[in-house]
Amino acid sequence: xxxxxxxxxxxxxxxxxxxxxxxxxLTATVALLAAGQLPPAVSGAVxxxxxxxxxxxxxMEAFADTLxxxxxxxxxxxxxxxxxxxxxxxxxxxxxxxxxxxxxLAPLLPEIAALLNARALAYATLHLILLPPTLPSFVGLPFxxxxxxxxxxxxxxxxxxxxxxxxxxxxxLAFDSAAHLDTRQALDAHHPGLxxxxxxxxxxxxxxxxxxxxxxxxxxxxxPATTPSGSPA
Amino acid sequence: xxxxxxxxxVIGSGFxxxxxxxxxxxxxxxxxxxxxxxxxxxxxxAHSLQLGTYNRIVDVVRGEGIAVVTGNCVGxxxxxxxxxxxxxxxxxxxxxGGTGRRIWPAALTRAxxxxxxxxxxxxxxxxxxxxxxxSYAGGILAAACRRTGHxxxxxxxxxxxxxxxxxxxxxxGCRFDAKRSMLLNYLPAAEAHGATIHPLHEVQSISPSPVxxxxxxxxxxxxxxxxxxxxxxxxxxxxxxxxxxxxxxGTPVILQRSxxxxxxxxxxxGRYFSGNGDxxxxxxxxxxxxxxxxxxxxxxxxxxxxxxxGRPITAATYDYLDAEAPxxxxxxxxxxxxxxxxxxxxxxxDPPHWFxxxxxxxxxxxxxxxxxxxxxxxxxxxxxxxxxxxxGSFTRLxxxxxxxxxxxxxxxxxxDGWRTADQALRGILERDGLAQVRPWSEDVAGxxxxxxxxxxxMGDTAATSALTDTGELRGHQGLFITDGSAVPTSLTVNPxxxxxxxxxxxxxxxxxxxxxxxxxxxxxxxxxxx
Numbered sequence: 001x002x003x004x005x006x007x008x009x010x011x012x013x014x015x016x017x018x019x020x021x022x023x024x025x026l027t028a029t030v031a032l033l034a035a036g037q038l039p040p041a042v043s044g045a046v047x048x049x050x051x052x053x054x055x056x057x058x059x060m061e062a063f064a065d066t067l068x069x070x071x072x073x074x075x076x077x078x079x080x081x082x083x084x085x086x087x088x089x090x091x092x093x094x095x096x097x098x099x100x101x102x103x104x105l106a107p108l109l110p111e112i113a114a115l116l117n118a119r120a121l122a123y124a125t126l127h128l129i130l131l132p133p134t135l136p137s138f139v140g141l142p143f144x145x146x147x148x149x150x151x152x153x154x155x156x157x158x159x160x161x162x163x164x165x166x167x168x169x170x171x172x173l174a175f176d177s178a179a180h181l182d183t184r185q186a187l188d189a190h191h192p193g194l195x196x197x198x199x200x201x202x203x204x205x206x207x208x209x210x211x212x213x214x215x216x217x218x219x220x221x222x223x224p225a226t227t228p229s230g231s232p233a
Numbered sequence: 234x235x236x237x238x239x240x241x242x243v244i245g246s247g248f249x250x251x252x253x254x255x256x257x258x259x260x261x262x263x264x265x266x267x268x269x270x271x272x273x274x275x276x277x278x279a280h281s282l283q284l285g286t287y288n289r290i291v292d293v294v295r296g297e298g299i300a301v302v303t304g305n306c307v308g309x310x311x312x313x314x315x316x317x318x319x320x321x322x323x324x325x326x327x328x329x330g331g332t333g334r335r336i337w338p339a340a341l342t343r344a345x346x347x348x349x350x351x352x353x354x355x356x357x358x359x360x361x362x363x364x365x366x367x368s369y370a371g372g373i374l375a376a377a378c379r380r381t382g383h384x385x386x387x388x389x390x391x392x393x394x395x396x397x398x399x400x401x402x403x404x405x406g407c408r409f410d411a412k413r414s415m416l417l418n419y420l421p422a423a424e425a426h427g428a429t430i431h432p433l434h435e436v437q438s439i440s441p442s443p444v445x446x447x448x449x450x451x452x453x454x455x456x457x458x459x460x461x462x463x464x465x466x467x468x469x470x471x472x473x474x475x476x477x478x479x480x481x482x483g484t485p486v487i488l489q490r491s492x493x494x495x496x497x498x499x500x501x502x503g504r505y506f507s508g509n510g511d512x513x514x515x516x517x518x519x520x521x522x523x524x525x526x527x528x529x530x531x532x533x534x535x536x537x538x539x540x541x542x543g544r545p546i547t548a549a550t551y552d553y554l555d556a557e558a559p560x561x562x563x564x565x566x567x568x569x570x571x572x573x574x575x576x577x578x579x580x581x582x583d584p585p586h587w588f589x590x591x592x593x594x595x596x597x598x599x600x601x602x603x604x605x606x607x608x609x610x611x612x613x614x615x616x617x618x619x620x621x622x623x624x625g626s627f628t629r630l631x632x633x634x635x636x637x638x639x640x641x642x643x644x645x646x647x648x649d650g651w652r653t654a655d656q657a658l659r660g661i662l663e664r665d666g667l668a669q670v671r672p673w674s675e676d677v678a679g680x681x682x683x684x685x686x687x688x689x690x691m692g693d694t695a696a697t698s699a700l701t702d703t704g705e706l707r708g709h710q711g712l713f714i715t716d717g718s719a720v721p722t723s724l725t726v727n728p729x730x731x732x733x734x735x736x737x738x739x740x741x742x743x744x745x746x747x748x749x750x751x752x753x754x755x756x757x758x759x760x761x762x763x
Contacts, residue, residue, distance in 0.1 A: 067577075067588040068596075084590055102284040103631045151585050154676040162295070166630070168588070168677050172577025176596070177282035184281065197573060197599040200541055207280050207408060209398035212532055213543035218364045219375035219529075220385035223551040229354050230361040230389035231320035232551040232565070232726065 057095055059113035059136040064089035064171045066146040070192075078135055081143035087192030089175045097174035098167075105170070112163060113138075123149045236444050239265040240752040241743070242451050242472035244436045244487070247309020248733040249478030249716030251419040252353075256740035257474075258426035259758035262747055265470060266420075266428060267451070269435035269479070269625070270306035271458055274416065278406030282572060287313075287405045288633025293678075294482050294626075295634070299508055299615065299641035300678035301482050301685045305461075307432050309480065310729065311414040312406050314683070315569065316391040317546040318359040319726040320350050320734075324556040324563065328722045331612060331646070336721045338693045338702030349734035356760035357391040357413040359730070362547065366394055369531065369539025371548030373518060373603050374568040374661075376527040377668075378550050381661045385550045388567065391729075392544065399543045404572055422761030433458055434468075435625055436487055439475060439712065440494035446751050447471040448711045454624065462629050473750040474743060477706075478716040478736070481506065481685035482637055483626035485718060488689060488706075490621045499707045501699040502689045506615025506639055508682030509608055510564065510723040512651045513571070514658055515579040516603040516668035517595060526667050538600040545570035546606075546727075553657055554725055561650045564609040565725050566658060571604055578673035578681065587674035603668065607654035611723045613687050615641040639688075641680055684728050689718040691735075703742035704735065711746050715739050 061079035070088020072080045080090055099106040113136065120137035123129075123145065131140035138146065153164045173179035175193035178186035184206045186194055202208045225233035240262040243254045250266060258264040270290060279286040290306035291313050304310035323343035330336050353359075360366075367375065367387050378385035396411035403412060410417060424430065433456045442450040450471050457463035477484050485503040492498045523529050523536035530536045549567035556563075576599070581591035618638040622628045627635035643651070655672055662668040673681060692698025695707055704719050706712045715736040717728055724731055744756035 068593050069590055084593065088593065097284075100284055102288075105631070147585060147589055150588070165295075165677050166634070168577055173282075173284070173574060176573040176576040179282065179284045182281050182283045186283075196593075196597060197576075199573070200600075202280060207398075208400040208402060210400065210542045213368050213399040213539075214365055215367075215369060215372040215529055215531070216365050219367070219372050220379040220383070220548075220550075222386045223384040226386055226551070227320065228361070229318075229320070229350075229359060230386065231350075231730075232322045232554045 055136050056110045056113040058139050059116055060095060060098060060109060061090045062136070062139045062146065063116060063150070063167065064094040064174070066143070066150045067168055067171045068092070068175045069143070078139055081146065083143045087196055089171050092175040092191065092193035093178065093180055094171050094174040096180040097170055100180050103170070112167065115160060115163070119153070120149060236471050237468065238444060238447060238471045239263050240472065240754065241265070241474045241476060241747055242267065242449070242470055243476040243478065244451065245309055245478035245480060245483065245716060246307050246420060246430060247304060247311055247415060247478060247480065247716065248729055249719075249736050250309065250476060251311070251415040251423065252733060252736035253476045253478075253713070253715055253740050253743050254428050255419040255423040255426070255761060256756060256758055257744060257747065257754060258423045258428040260744055260754040260756055262752050262754035264423060264428035265472070266423070266430045267434040267436055267453055267470075268307045268309070268430060268432050269456065269483075270304070270309075270432065272307040272430070272432040273312075273406060275406075275408055275410045278402075278408045280400065280402050280405065280408060282574060285632065290406060291404060292633055292635055294637040295678065296637040296639035296641060298643070298679040299639060300681045301508070301637065302681070302683040303480055303482055303685065306406075307430055308415040308420065312416060313404050314729055315403050315545040315727075316412050317388050317567070317727040318354065318357065318391045318730045319389065320347070321724040321726055321731050322554045322556065324554075325722060325724050328560060328610065330560070330722065332697060334694070336692060336697070338691055340702045346731070346734050346738065349737040350730060352737050352760050353730055353733040356418050359389050359391050360394050361389050362387040362394065367547040368399070368543025368568075369537055370543065370570065370603050371568045372529065373523065373527070373537060373539070374550070374605070375548050376529060377661050380527065381664055383550050383552045383661060385548055388546050388549050390544065390546070397544065401541055401543060401545060401570055403545050418761045436479065437490060437624055438494060439477070439487065439491040442471040444471040447473055448750060449475045451475060461632070464624070473752050474711045474747045475713070476743060477712065477714045479626065480716050481688045481718040482639065484714055484716055485617050485688040486621045486626040486638065489617065489619065495709060497708070499695065499699040501697055503617035503619065505613040505687045505690050505697070505721075506617065506641065506685065507611050507613045507687040507723045508615065508641060508680050509684035509686055509728055510611035510647065510650060510725070511680070511682040511684055512607040512609060512654055512672060513569070513578070513681065514605045514607070514655065514670050514672045516605060516658070516662045516670040517598060518601045518603050518668040519666055520601055522665065522667045526665055540570060540600050540602045540604065550661075553654070561610045561646045562653050563725055564607045564650065564654045566654065566661070567606045567608070569604050569606040573599065575673075578677055580671040580674050582669055582671065586671070587676060603662070605658055605670070607651070607658065608684070608725050608727070609647070609650035609654050609723065610725060611647040611650065612644040613722060614644050614647065615639055615688070617688060643680060684717070686717045686720040686723060686728060689714050690721040691719050692721055704739040705742065705746070711750055713739060713743050713746075
C-alpha cells in the first residue's frame, strides 16, 4: 500500500494506522527506488506539501523541534513550540535533510508522521488534553507533553523505536552537521546549527589545518610499564 | 568461456585482507582482492559533513542494541580509523570470560604476538608521539590525570606527523596522505607484486569449486558506484585459498549465507560478537577551571575550546590496565574526537539529557567538550541472526546507513565494567568542578562501537571458537579469516594493531596451505617499506 499523503490519523477521516514496521517499508522503498518502480505520485507526496502548513511537514518539524528546540518563525508558528530563543533543528534545515535526495526517506514521511500523530492522540486522550482539530495531534501538544511523549518512544520494547532512532539521528545531522549542505558553504551561509556549535572555519582553500593544536609541554607522567613503541606492557 | 581463477582470493582490503594479500603476492602467488567499497585516494577525501561525502566510505550498521561504524572502501577501516596503534596488554590474552577457561588459543600470548606487532609497527609505520603531538583535548585529560594522581601517555599513531596538519577529519579519509592507511603500504606493495584489487565487488557466498585444483568458488556482485543498492553484474572466481576479511560485521554473514553450500560451518560463527567494550562519554569542561585548576591556556589566551582541533586520539591513561585486577574491571581511558555527527548522543546533566533544552544548551559549549573512550572487558555477548539478509552483510537503508542482523544485550558483567570506567572518569575529570561527565545515551543507537570483534573467533575449543589459532575455519581447509572477527575478546585498547599482527602471523600458514593446494608461493618477504 502506498504511503498516504493526507492525514489519516485525523479523527473522523480514518482509523489510526495499523502499526507498521517502517524500517521494512524503508527497505522495500529502497528496492523500488533502485528498480525505478516507485510511482511518481508517491515520491512526490512530500514535495507537494513543502509549505509550512503541510500536515507531514508540520509533524516532522514538531518532532525535530522537541529534540532540538528553536524559536518560532512567526507568531502563528505552531510546529515550533517556541520553547527557547535562537535556532533549533527546524531553522537548521531538518526538512531539507529528511527529504534529501541522498536518502530514501521522503516517500515514507507521511506514514511516519501518521504514526507519531496516532501516538500523540493516544497520549492526549490518556492525559485528558484537548487537541485543536486543525493541527496534527503531535503539533497540538504543548512542549512539555511533546517532550514527555517523545521520551517514551525510546523505551526498550517500544515496537517503533527504530524509526524514532533513525529520525533522531537525522535530526541531529541536520543541526550538528548541516547534512544537506557542503560544510564550507554552510559555514559561509551561517548555518544556524554550525554557528550554534561555533564550528571552526576552514582555510582559504576550503581545507582545515590547525597549526596551533597543542599546549606543547609534558602534562603528566607516562605509565612506568610503557613499551618502547608507547604501548601498555 | 573459461572460469575465472586465482591462487589466493582475498575478500576485503582492510588490515585483515591487505596484509595476507601482500605476503602471498610477494611470495609469488596470483592474488585477487575483492572489496565491496569504492577506491578513493587523498584528493577524493572531502573535508565535508554533507551527506554523499563521508558516507560513501563509512557505514553505520545498526543492530539491536548496538550500532557499528565500519569502513566501506579500498583500505577498509584503515582509511577511516583514527590510527591509534596500541598493543593489547598481556592480561588480555589470558582472559577467561564466562567460560572458566582461557579463551585465546594457547599458542597466542602477548609475548608470542610481539614479533608480529614489531613487523606491523615497522610497516605502517607507527610513530611514537610526544607531548608536542598531544592535542589541547589530550592535554586536558593528561593534566587532569596528573592532578588526580594518575599517569597519562601520548598515544602512538600510524601517522606521518610531519605531513599531518592536525585537521581532525580522519573519519573522512586523510586528505594529506599523513595517515598510514593500507593505501600507503601493504596494498600498493601487493599490487607491485601483481595483486589485483577490484573495488565495488561485494562477495555474497563461498562454495566448493568444481574447477580442478581449486578449493573454493567465490560469488560476487558488482555494485553501482552511485548507488550501492544497485547491482550491475555478478561473477564467480575460483581460488585455491580464500582469505575472508570482510570485517566482523561482514564475515559472519557471508559464512552464514554459505553454510549449506559449504556443508556446514562452525557453531561459533555469528556468536561471541564484541564491541570491544567501547563506552564513550562527553565531559563538559569548565573553561575557567582549565585555567585555575590545570594552569593551562592556549597561545591565544583561550584556556581550552579545543574539541575540534588536532588529531582525534592523542592521549590515554593505562592506569586501569592492571593485570592483577579482576576481569571486567580493567580498561583504558582515551581522549577521542567524534565529528559533530554524533552530537545527538551526548547527554546533558538535566533531563531529558540527550534531547530538548538541556542538550541544546550543552551543544552551545561544543568546543569545550572533551570526548572520552573507555575500552573495557565485555562479555562477547553479541550474536548474529541465523538468517542473513538477501545480499551483502546488512540491509542498506541509505548511503552510510544499514540495518544489520546482530543483537547485543550487555550482560551485568559488561555493565559493571562500564560503570567502573564511568566512575574512574568522573574521579579524574569532575574533581573540583573541572568538568561534568556523562556517557553517551543508549536511547538512540544502543551501544556504539567502531571496534567490532569476535564474530568468527579463534580458539582451541571447537564449541566456543570458529577458527584454529592460525585463522583457518574449522573443517574448511584453505579458508582463512583474518579480520576483527577472528579476535577472541575485547582488547582494552584500539584493535587495529592486534588485527594487523594476527594477520601477519597468519600469513605463513596461509602460504603453506596455498602451496599444498598447488600454488607456487613461498613465505619470507620483508615488511613493505614505508
